[in-house]
Amino acid sequence: MNTKKREKLDKIIKKHEGGHGALLGMLEEIQKANRYKYLPQEELSYVAQKTGTAYSEIYGVATFYSFFSLIPQGDHCISVCRGTACHTKGSKKILDYLKNSYDFEGDDTNDAKLFLTTKDRKLTVRTVACFGQCALAPVVEIDGDIYGNVTVDMLKEKLSEL
Numbered sequence: 001m002n003t004k005k006r007e008k009l010d011k012i013i014k015k016h017e018g019g020h021g022a023l024l025g026m027l028e029e030i031q032k033a034n035r036y037k038y039l040p041q042e043e044l045s046y047v048a049q050k051t052g053t054a055y056s057e058i059y060g061v062a063t064f065y066s067f068f069s070l071i072p073q074g075d076h077c078i079s080v081c082r083g084t085a086c087h088t089k090g091s092k093k094i095l096d097y098l099k100n101s102y103d104f105e106g107d108d109t110n111d112a113k114l115f116l117t118t119k120d121r122k123l124t125v126r127t128v129a130c131f132g133q134c135a136l137a138p139v140v141e142i143d144g145d146i147y148g149n150v151t152v153d154m155l156k157e158k159l160s161e162l
């Protein structure tokens with residue numbers, strides 16, 4: 001890791017250290033600061049070393065919350081819920097529309113654990129197990145904003161705004 005990156009991480013760690021929800025805040029800011037909006041393993045290791053936190057704990061947090069990604073993401077990210085309530089209300093249709101509309105890299109066969117990024121790195125489409133907003137099914141998250149009762153037409157409109 002280069003000096004510039006280390007300094008950036010030191011600043012973020014110092015800002016959050018000791019505060020309420022420190023680790024979550026640190027990881028959120030580190031991911032936002034990354035060009036590809038993800039948490040590289042070497043940066044997680046650095047946080048573990050600097051804060052004296054077990055790497056397994058940091059990894060556990062980074063993999064528990066759907067907001068975090070350990071894989072590079074595109075400029076925009078769409079997460080489609082594939083939980084039971086959303087599936088029943090049509091999330092598969094939404095996902096199929098996305099899969100068929102863009103030129104993605106990656107394995108698109110496992111809808112339950114999908115993570116696809118377009119070749120131009122403009123868009124990532126992923127699936128999550130449940131947002132905990134089942135009453136609003138089908139639920140889709142676009143760049144961190146949650147939308148409920150989503151239809152393909154609604155999604156088309158949102159995509160045109162990106």
Ligand code: FES
Nearest residue numbers: 081083086131133
């Ligand atoms: S099943 Fe989609 S939000 Fe719960």
